[in-house]
Amino acid sequence: MKKMRLDRFLSNAGIGSRKEVKALIKGQRVLVDNSIINDPGYIIEPTKAEVMVDNQPVTYKKFHYLMLNKPAGVISATRDNLHQTVVDLLPSQYKHLDLFPVGRLDRDTEGLLIMTNDGQLAHRILSPKNKVPKIYYAVIEGKVTFEDVDVFQKGIKLNENFTTLPAQLTILKSCHRSEVHVTVFEGKFHQVKRMFEAVGKKVVYLKRICMGNLYLDEKLAPGQIRELAKHELDLLNMAAHTSDQ
Ligand code: URA
Numbered sequence: 001m002k003k004m005r006l007d008r009f010l011s012n013a014g015i016g017s018r019k020e021v022k023a024l025i026k027g028q029r030v031l032v033d034n035s036i037i038n039d040p041g042y043i044i045e046p047t048k049a050e051v052m053v054d055n056q057p058v059t060y061k062k063f064h065y066l067m068l069n070k071p072a073g074v075i076s077a078t079r080d081n082l083h084q085t086v087v088d089l090l091p092s093q094y095k096h097l098d099l100f101p102v103g104r105l106d107r108d109t110e111g112l113l114i115m116t117n118d119g120q121l122a123h124r125i126l127s128p129k130n131k132v133p134k135i136y137y138a139v140i141e142g143k144v145t146f147e148d149v150d151v152f153q154k155g156i157k158l159n160e161n162f163t164t165l166p167a168q169l170t171i172l173k174s175c176h177r178s179e180v181h182v183t184v185f186e187g188k189f190h191q192v193k194r195m196f197e198a199v200g201k202k203v204v205y206l207k208r209i210c211m212g213n214l215y216l217d218e219k220l221a222p223g224q225i226r227e228l229a230k231h232e233l234d235l236l237n238m239a240a241h242t243s244d245q
Helices: 006-012 018-026 092-097 119-126 146-154 191-198 230-239
Strands: 030-032 051-053 056-058 065-070 110-116 134-141 157-159 168-173 177-184 202-211 225-227
Touching: 006 018, 006 030, 006 051, 018 030, 065 230, 110 119, 119 230, 134 191, 146 168, 157 191, 177 191, 191 202
Parallel strands: 110 202
Antiparallel strands: 030 051, 051 056, 065 110, 065 225, 134 177, 134 202, 168 177
């Protein structure tokens, strides 16, 4: 692996911005192979050097993978002139890492959103040919019926050029306001809302709870973010696996 500057190593590892890690180094809080290093430009081999900050070991990370419970009212984009974006929600140690959301949720949709700087994984998750399942919990105005389940199961024509793959609709509660789980295999604009419109019903609340077998951590309150565990990243990689890679 290519050698790199100590400040870059620490910054890529998510310790802080370049400016913040330079301050740590100058403050004599960084050890490399058991020696205090004062020079931010000190060159190390990322996979070989033993780096400690405040006596805590730091391992090299090229890519970061975060799980966000997206709150309503926030845009799934890196930048917006009007509204708060999911990037604005990142804790400061992640702000400089060029993380972006994997796919989009509508502004009023809540729930599971992966943020990463791994463009290849994002591409594989979003590629239609990988048919990565997404499960949503939805509250629907009106009574959802078993006929609706059948219509979803056959696939729904959203326009002249596009019919969804068979989608699984599970009725949790059927009343004047219904509650459902719906599993879809694409990520078209307003897809779930348009599928319910096609059966004459309106989505009044939408939350993504699963993507490719990775479930939203229910302990994450809306707006909270945490790193994915190794087994969670494996779940995503498995779901986004194609035979031609
Ligand atoms: N389907 C929708 O209609 N909106 C979302 O945010 C996600 C899926």
